[in-house]
Amino acid sequence: MNSTAVTGHEAATHESEPGFYGTSWQKLMMWWFIIGDAILFGSFLAAYGFSRISAVNWPDRTQMFSLNFITVMTFTLITSSATMATAVAASRRGDRKAAFNFTMATAVGGLAFLGMQAYEWYHLIHNGARMDTNPWGAPAFGAYFFAITGFHGSHVASGVLILLITAWNAKRGKSGPEGVELTGLYWHFVDLVWVFVFGCFYLI
Amino acid sequence: MAIAQAVETGKAGHQAHGRDHGHPAGFIRKYIFSTDHKVIGVQYLLMAMLMSVVGLGLSLWFRVQLAWPGKAAMTPEQYVAIVTMHGTIMIFFVVSLALSSGLGNFSIPLQVGARDMAYPFLNMLSFWIIVPASAIMILSFFVEGGAAAGGWTAYPPLSALSGFGKVPRGSPGSGMGQTLWLLAMALFIVSFTMGGLNYVATILNLRARGMSLMRMPLTVWTYFVAALLGLLSFPALTAAAIMLLLDRHLGTSFFLPSGLVVSGQQAANVGGTPLLFQHLFWFLGHPEVYVLVLPAIGIAFDVIAAFSRRPPHGYKTSVWALLIIAFLGMIVWGHHMFTSGMNPFLGKYFSIATLLITAPFAVLGVNLLASLWRARIRFTTSMLFALGLISAVGTGGIGGLFLATATADLHFHDTYFVVGHFHLMIGVVTMTGTFAGIYYWFPKMFGRHMNETLGKLHFWGTFIGAFALFVIQHFQGFGGMTRRYFEYSADYVQPALALNPAVTWFAFLAVGAQIPFFFNFFWSMFKGKKAEANPWEATTLEWTTATPVPHGNWERLPVVSGKPYGYAEGANGDAHRMQNAEA
Amino acid sequence: MSDTHAAHVEASYRSYWIAWAILLVLTLVMISISTKAFLIGGILLKSVIIGAWFMHLKHERAILIWSVVAGILFAGFLFLVIHFDAGTSLL
Ligand code: HEM
Ligand SMILES: [Cu+2]
DSSP, X not given: OOOOOOOHHHHHHHTBOOOTTSSOHHHHHHHHXXXXXXXXXXXXXXXXXXXXXXXXXXXXXXXXXXXXXXXXXXXXXXXXXXXXXXXXXXXXXXXXXXXXXXXXXXXXHHHHHHHHHHHHHHHHHHTTOOSSOOTTSOHHHHHHHHHHHHHHHHHHHHHHHHHHXXXXXXXXXXXXXXXXXXXXXXXXXXXHHHHHHIIIIXXX | OOOOOOOXXXXXXXXXXXXXXXXXXXXXXXXXXXXXXXXXXHHHHHHHHHHHHHHHHHHHHHHXXXXXXXXXXXXXXXXXXXXXXXHHIIIIIIIIIIIIIIIHHXXXXXXXXXXXXXXXXXXXXXXXXXXXXXXXXXXGGGSTTOSOOXXXXXXXXXXXXXXXXXXXXXSGGGTHHHHHHHHHHHHHHHHHHHHXXXXXXHHHHOOBTTOOXXXXXXXHHHHHHHHHHHHHHHHHHHHHHHHHHHHHHHOOOSSOOTTOEETTEEXXXXXXXXXXXXXHHHHHHHHHHHHHHHHHHHHHHHHHHHHHTSOXXXXXXXXXHXXXXXXXXXXXXXXGOTTTTOOHHHHHHHHHHHHHHHHHHHHHHHHHHHXXXXXOOOOOHHHHHHHHHHHHHHHHHXXXXXHHSHHHHHXXXXXXXXXXXXXXXXXXXXXXXXXXXXXXXXXXXXXXXOOHHHHHHHHHHXXXXXXXXXXXXXXXXXXXXXXXXXXXXXXXXXXXXXXXXXXXXXXXXXXHTHHHHHHHHHHXXXXXXXXXXXXXXXXXXXGGSOSSOOTTSOSSOOOOOSOSOEETOSTTSOOEEOTTOOO | OGGGGHHHHHHHHHHXXXXXXXXXXXXXXXXXXXXXXXXHHHHXXXXXXXXXXXXXXXXXXXXXXXXXXXXXXXXXXXXXXXXXXXXXXXX
């Protein structure tokens, strides 16, 4: 008996109605994952906003953070997004070497970001901030800060892992343009979340 | 069922994610770690049946306590834990698994004309994550302090007061039991999200040629809308659950207010509020009830069409009603919080928005009813359940009107009126829909019919028992009987309490009626009357393939040429036209 | 998509780095102002740039764009609603 699994992908290209979004199902899935994840971060940030409005003595951000340092962190992440976009374009053009290099560059950017975030955490913890206390004012600040930046950081970390796998696959030709593009979508999303985290914690 | 068949594949599909290529599947790959949506659907059904034994058993246990206080061996703390676990297991591990995951997996690819789910491997993973989730949920009974006792809604402070570190202990069940509850729920959410992604991708991208959106069977439409609602709303619960875990284990105060005193001990928390949790929880909670109820209604549309031999009334209005329900469903969650201390301005908004939702809901109900107009109905078991569903939708919806009125809800909130209302909805509507679907698709699943006599016994027992039980509960709520109480002492509630033994007897009837179903299910699987490919003369795509359904579902994928419900299209009014019939 | 857009790919290289430059400048502007409305505007502008260019939403169908927007609006609505309750029930 010659049993062969037929894949959805194959069915999609030959025997089905054109996709409603005009994308492959893989990309559609990634997008809906991103929408869900966006609402997850949205819920966190909504709760943060709620507690911040409620709190009596929300700490003054200029006392706690070195804004220059955070700006460098932000630059790093934005730059890694640009290299990622370049990697996607290269892979589309069939330039495997460039795709590999730029994906690796993105991963390095992600690692640099994580390193700086670790330093930032160390700095705050060293000065007495914890999940349940905060020397500069409302304890809720510590809770939200560590929870949300930690959750974002875990996204960066998993993103770096995915980037490394993608780079490796792209090099061996196992991951085509679509694979790199999906990784890219996730990475840009992580960058986008940082725009909000950066804005909500460090600027506003 | 899963007879592997040679299917021409072409050469694409190689970059696709880990799939079984070209090996004849052994027993384990075919029935245990299968990526075939039909097998996975049945696996979910079996899992749900297993969990229902636990969930229903718990309900009988506390019904005995309510009817004859002291006769059921339990403490008040255990009572609350049993109620909590009953609710959680029934909602997430019985109804969700049987209806959303089980029947959804089985029917969606078959009804849209696809070979499988978009991402079969992910589908398999979804199921295998549910297994440890269920196990953890059950095992939580046996840890120190027993199972979670914060209600299926897990409201803090009770659910947050873990007794770990400097966090005071709220109740026995607030300890390890609640942590395991959260862990099991986290796994459930992961699985359900992956399942939802698969549904959306399959429905939007893998429909057979000619299957435009407005040609999809209503079952598929409801699964689609339900999947979108799940994807949009579950993240809020995820966030709430993570914050709750941090409150429990790391001493944060997201949901715990300042000045909290627990058993004479002053808690160290500052500045949180349980209100925040309620908002996040119900942002999920309300859409979740639609996630459960809509597919049941969709299945009823299909079943009623097949057995009344007419297309359902108002296909287009039903689709639009669904989309409007989905939208409104996302923005009415606060009607669960009228008495929570929420801003009264919000109460007004949520009251009005909720009342609005009854309009599209009524459209669905009326369309279901109107589908029966002048029909020559075939009273199969499946059809009986679908008819029962209509009645439950109406009755439960009327209860909803009362509750949506904020001023009335001040009285009804947290009474048995609410319990009756939501059991009619997420209990009776969903289960009648599920049973209608099971009796309807059983011949496709296993190539055999279920026994009709046992089926009718099952229906009448379930329907009479459940309907009586939950309608009476409405009146107990009127009478002031509050929910989640171990014992009552106030005088005014005595008349309501007098109804408790009757309610418990009806509960025994409803649960007892599941025994013939269980027997019927497994007996018919092997010994039932052999079924042909299209025993109901139904017209949607799943009936165009052979029974048992081959691996890959069709040798050649069908090409759709018309509407899903080609009933009564012919001179004598009884002819039917398959959805892929040549034009 | 990819085959017909060879020239487009060349152009997109440049557009990515233009987007990158705009994002950097925006960030620099934002750290030096403190008006809330401008900051929120800056955050939204930055996310639109990331979404439209880096995530290619510019080239996707309207329905995909609206799905994303709808998701974000629901989350925004959550905040809109609960902010009315902020501070009402705290000690
Ligand atoms: C006609 C439309 C409906 C309206 C207007 C409505 C209204 C309400 C309201 C206002 C409450 C809150 C009562 C309270 O806690 O005091 C409520 C509770 C509930 N409703 Fe509905 N409802 C409707 C339909 C549904 C449907 C279709 C379902 C399920 C599929 C459902 C499931 C529930 C559940 C589970 C609860 C209680 C949850 C709990 O407190 O544990 N309702 N309903
Ligand atoms: Cu609700």
